[in-house]
Amino acid sequence: MRDATPQTIHLSDYTPFGFDVTSVDLTFDLAPRATRVRSKITFAPRAGAADTRFFLHGENLKLIGASIDGTPVTPQVTPEGLTCDVPDRPFVWEAEVEIDPQGNTALEGLYMSNGMYCTQCEAEGFRKITYYPDRPDVMSVFTVRINGPHPVLLSNGNPVTRTQGSAEWHDPWPKPAYLFALVAGELVNHPGRFTTKSGRDVELNLWVRPGDEGKCAFGMQALKDSMTWDEQVYGREYDLDVFNIVAVDDFNMGAMENKGLNIFNSSAVLASPETSTDTNFERIEAIIAHEYFHNWTGNRITCRDWFQLCLKEGLTVYRDSQFTSDMRSAPVKRIGDVIDLRARQFPEDQGPLAHPVRPESFQEINNFYTATVYEKGAEVIGMLRTLVGPEAYSKALDLYFERHDGQACTIEDWLRVFEDTTGRDLAQFKRWYSQAGTPHVKVTEHWDDAGTYTLTFAQSTPPSAASPDPQPLVIPIAVGLLSPNGDEVRATQVLEVTQARQTFTFEGLASRPVPSLLRGFSAPIVLERDVPPGQTAFLLAHDTDPVTRWEAGRTLARDSLLAMIRDGVRPDADYLDGLRRLVADDTLDPAYRALMLGLPSQSDLAARLSEAGTTPDPDAIYAASEAMRDAQAEHLSDLLAGLYADHQVDGPYAPDAHQAGKRSLAGAALSLLTRTDGGTQAMAQFAAADNMTQQLSALANLIRAGKGKTALDAFETQWHADRLVMDKWFGLQVIEAKPEDAVATAARLTEHPDFNWKNPNRFRSVLGALTQHHAGFHAADGSGYSLLADWLIKLDPVNPQTTARMCSAFQTWRRYDADRQDGIRAELDRILATPELSRDTTEMLSRIRG
Ligand code: ARG
Ligand code: ZN
Numbered sequence: 001m002r003d004a005t006p007q008t009i010h011l012s013d014y015t016p017f018g019f020d021v022t023s024v025d026l027t028f029d030l031a032p033r034a035t036r037v038r039s040k041i042t043f044a045p046r047a048g049a050a051d052t053r054f055f056l057h058g059e060n061l062k063l064i065g066a067s068i069d070g071t072p073v074t075p076q077v078t079p080e081g082l083t084c085d086v087p088d089r090p091f092v093w094e095a096e097v098e099i100d101p102q103g104n105t106a107l108e109g110l111y112m113s114n115g116m117y118c119t120q121c122e123a124e125g126f127r128k129i130t131y132y133p134d135r136p137d138v139m140s141v142f143t144v145r146i147n148g149p150h151p152v153l154l155s156n157g158n159p160v161t162r163t164q165g166s167a168e169w170h171d172p173w174p175k176p177a178y179l180f181a182l183v184a185g186e187l188v189n190h191p192g193r194f195t196t197k198s199g200r201d202v203e204l205n206l207w208v209r210p211g212d213e214g215k216c217a218f219g220m221q222a223l224k225d226s227m228t229w230d231e232q233v234y235g236r237e238y239d240l241d242v243f244n245i246v247a248v249d250d251f252n253m254g255a256m257e258n259k260g261l262n263i264f265n266s267s268a269v270l271a272s273p274e275t276s277t278d279t280n281f282e283r284i285e286a287i288i289a290h291e292y293f294h295n296w297t298g299n300r301i302t303c304r305d306w307f308q309l310c311l312k313e314g315l316t317v318y319r320d321s322q323f324t325s326d327m328r329s330a331p332v333k334r335i336g337d338v339i340d341l342r343a344r345q346f347p348e349d350q351g352p353l354a355h356p357v358r359p360e361s362f363q364e365i366n367n368f369y370t371a372t373v374y375e376k377g378a379e380v381i382g383m384l385r386t387l388v389g390p391e392a393y394s395k396a397l398d399l400y401f402e403r404h405d406g407q408a409c410t411i412e413d414w415l416r417v418f419e420d421t422t423g424r425d426l427a428q429f430k431r432w433y434s435q436a437g438t439p440h441v442k443v444t445e446h447w448d449d450a451g452t453y454t455l456t457f458a459q460s461t462p463p464s465a466a467s468p469d470p471q472p473l474v475i476p477i478a479v480g481l482l483s484p485n486g487d488e489v490r491a492t493q494v495l496e497v498t499q500a501r502q503t504f505t506f507e508g509l510a511s512r513p514v515p516s517l518l519r520g521f522s523a524p525i526v527l528e529r530d531v532p533p534g535q536t537a538f539l540l541a542h543d544t545d546p547v548t549r550w551e552a553g554r555t556l557a558r559d560s561l562l563a564m565i566r567d568g569v570r571p572d573a574d575y576l577d578g579l580r581r582l583v584a585d586d587t588l589d590p591a592y593r594a595l596m597l598g599l600p601s602q603s604d605l606a607a608r609l610s611e612a613g614t615t616p617d618p619d620a621i622y623a624a625s626e627a628m629r630d631a632q633a634e635h636l637s638d639l640l641a642g643l644y645a646d647h648q649v650d651g652p653y654a655p656d657a658h659q660a661g662k663r664s665l666a667g668a669a670l671s672l673l674t675r676t677d678g679g680t681q682a683m684a685q686f687a688a689a690d691n692m693t694q695q696l697s698a699l700a701n702l703i704r705a706g707k708g709k710t711a712l713d714a715f716e717t718q719w720h721a722d723r724l725v726m727d728k729w730f731g732l733q734v735i736e737a738k739p740e741d742a743v744a745t746a747a748r749l750t751e752h753p754d755f756n757w758k759n760p761n762r763f764r765s766v767l768g769a770l771t772q773h774h775a776g777f778h779a780a781d782g783s784g785y786s787l788l789a790d791w792l793i794k795l796d797p798v799n800p801q802t803t804a805r806m807c808s809a810f811q812t813w814r815r816y817d818a819d820r821q822d823g824i825r826a827e828l829d830r831i832l833a834t835p836e837l838s839r840d841t842t843e844m845l846s847r848i849r850g
Contacts, residue, residue, distance in 0.1 A: 222288040
């Protein structure tokens with residue numbers, strides 16, 4: 001039960017806790033419906049503390065008893081926690097509580113998944129386990145005893161003792177409670193070893209459900225690669241004798257970096273060639289790296305409060321993207337990140353959920369694990385590195401680790417290490433952390449025949465509720481200049497735009513250059529420029545920066561699609577010609593060519609139309625995208641069979657970038673071929689496939705061609721026992737449905753006996769997929785909106801976090817026509833009117849509704 005008016009927490013209200021926690025001892029007596037947790041915690045009042053109140057968070061706990069220094073006490077208990085009179089000297093607090101892991105469907109705190117106990121404590125789940133100052137700036141050393149009949153009993157740190165029915169763990173590194181973890185169950189282990197550079201021998205374990213043993217090898221290798229990379233690139237070594245990873249089927253997010261005991265959504269760690277696609281492998285490698293890298297950026301140095309979440313998440317995303325660039329192809333990774341940023345972060349930053357990378361207030365912190373905090377947070381670090389240079393970046397990071405190890409820090413601490421190592425004033429740069437919204441930068445140019453070329457940048461950030469009066473930012477814009485014959489006459493240089501309007505001059509040029517702007521996507525902005533006719537096609541043919549070259553193709557495709565939608569014209573021949581030359585160019589990486597064949601998403605197109613003052617019609621956008629695909633198929637028709645055949649992989653499947661690139665180009669060719677061959681090739685690939693990448697791409701094509709029935713049945717028969725593969729089976733049918741069938745397909749799948757809606761992965765595979773189907777979700781009759789709303793209402797009391805996250809599907813509602821807006825508003829109001837709606841969902845919908 002919660003308060004009628006949810007409380008808003010403000011960054012400006014931060015006050016430290018009035019006590020140090022010198023040690024924490026926990027004992028768990030596991031039982032599904034009545035687990036007992038005994039805590040013994042040493043508190044010491046802090047000299048000069050402003051807030052001397054002894055308040056311990058606690059939710060859904062049954063207090064059995066409490067004592068101070070052995071004398072029973074009777075605290076004042078509320079639904080949020082307890083207060084108690086305490087002595088003005090160090091004392092030992094002991095409490096016993098009872099909790100109900102089996103009844104915990106929210107998957108926060110201690111819960112059960114397939115008979116196994118596991119925890120998720122970030123951000124504020126520890127208070128559902130016992131009474132505690134559940135805030136990240138309270139760090140302590142934990143000792144944990146687990147009593148239970150399970151063969152595997154795990155917690156953080158190093159194992160101390162292990163006997164029949166009991167285990168004890170000790171974590172020597174002080175940590176906040178959000179990094180606490182416990183796992184108990186019947187699990188099997190895929191073991192490994194790693195020796196750190198200073199010679200520490202580390203036992204690695206990947207714990208999975210019996211039956212999943214065959215899906216561990218890749219994750220284990222990714223862990224070792226991550227450990228090596230962090231030593232080599234950041235000089236960071238692992239600091240315990242054991243590192244455990246556990247795979248769990250029921251999990252709200254991707255994974256969690258608990259100290260020495262990472263817990264993963266099984267979809268983010270289990271992989272095999274037969275059951276996982278190349279995309280899955282790459283994502284798993286990145287998430288394993290991400291959680292491992294948190295050991296230093298998150299655990300050893302943590303956040304002072306949850307407003308500073310980007311301190312660990314932005315940095316750790318940045319680090320995992322560097323890792324992937326090093327392990328695979330840097331340009332392909334960067335382009336993937338740009339696509340992802342535009343798909344997830346830009347809409348957030350441009351809509352009612354816009355918030356700064358470091359938000360200033362929240363009601364439910366779980367609603368701020370967003371693309372803005374994570375991905376824009378990483379972009380901000382990338383810009384910082386671009387501005388100070390790689391050497392200064394390394395020095396600043398060394399200082400960060402040296403100065404702040406063992407501390408709970410702020411963005412101010414983070415920026416100060418850069419100021420101290422470079423002498424640079426980062427006051428203006430800091431606005432990236434405090435100001436919401438995607439900056440627009442308008443570029444104009446001037447050429448005079450004396451050889452002087454100027455570029456003028458005008459920046460503006462649209463005001464939002466979160467940032468009503470945006471100020472100019474420091475924007476690093478990487479620029480190269482090309483001569484009309486395609487030579488690079490000025491190598492990449494970084495222009496620092498700091499003013500609202502600013503001009504840069506290039507002298508001594510023999511002829512008017514063509515600018516290649518925002519190379520490497522050097523800043524998360526929208527670049528606007530009236531490009532002279534033919535120049536984008538020129539850049540597509542000649543740009544020496546792979547990211548801006550890709551961007552040129554993307555721009556041509558987008559502009560052509562927008563013209564098709566608005567004016568009913570045919571696809572742009574220049575785009576198709578340029579594309580053809582690129583795709584046929586065997587000197588280019590196949591993965592890169594596959595990316596070139598991609599189109600801007602339909603939701604991106606809707607955003608563009610709406611920004612330009614045209615109300616987007618999802619059906620028209622769908623039709624234009626289909627017409628463009630047909631045009632690609634036709635224009636490349638003589639190349640496709642060759643592309644397909646030439647990029648088949650000989651020999652056994654490997655999930656590396658080289659093979660994956662070939663498969664992605666072959667897959668792109670197949671999807672165009674299927675438009676003309678009636679599905680013959682897809683059928684053959686489906687029959688012959690020995691890996692999930694090819695099986696799934698064949699299946700997708702068959703569904704799209706309207707010939708999926710037999711293959712879908714065969715796939716279900718083959719894979720019905722594999723949860724992760726069946727998630728794909730559910731999702732694909734929705735994603736690949738015709739717009740007019742998408743809602744009905746999703747609705748039908750929710751009736752399937754295997755639609756276990758309490759499992760977040762399965763729920764997302766159907767309802768999440770529907771929200772990804774632009775024309776389907778926005779069906780004119782509002783059926784997509786009401787189906788989603790029905791399910792959100794049903795899921796909210798069971799799992800508020802997953803419900804609230806999916807509400808963001810509605811965030812773009814003001815783009816659409818009056819009928820669609822009415823339809824969405826009615827659903828938002830219907831959900832909001834639900835009695836006992838969670839704080840999570842209430843906050844999201846209120847912000848979206850405006
Ligand atoms: N710290 C985790 C990660 O990014 C995310 C966990 C957040 N979970 C949550 N329920 N808010 O690696
Ligand atoms: Zn993270």
